[in-house]
Amino acid sequence: MKIFVATIIILLSLYIIKVDLFEGTIPLAFFSEEECIENIDFIPVEIVTGDTFYSLFAMYPASQSITYQERLADFYELNPHLVNQTIKTGEQVLLPIYSFTKACENES
Structure with a gap:
């Protein structure tokens, strides 16, 4: 049971790290409404x-x-x-x- 819980925790941690690396800590950055055209x-x-x-x-x-x-x-x-x-x-x-x-x- 301990190995199963440890595996779940490791996989969850790896998923969080992957999301952070690919999408960034703040996935929706603030952009000005006046866009530069x-x-x-x-x-x-x-x-x-x-x-x-x-x-x-x-x-x-x-x-x-x-x-x-x-x-x-x-x-x-x-x-x-x-x-x-x-x-x-x-x-x-x-x-x-x-x-x-x-x-x-x-x-x-």
Whole structure:
């Protein structure tokens, strides 16, 4: 009987630890009702010799909250024909431009 109770206690403890690790101690965190809405626009850009993704993104900087990987993902979403391709001189691509609502500006 003692082994059975000990096993139940151990299993219950392991379940509580699993729930805490996967869902967190506070599963429903408080979020502001004013959500930060990001608007993604684009502009057409012609590629010149020596352009890279990094130099294109540097020409039109975004907010610091946007990472290079997020901008690259948005770039590929706008230009799906360039996935696994290199950009070529003279080619026109769509470059993502970001604008934020006032709620986002207050967070920065």
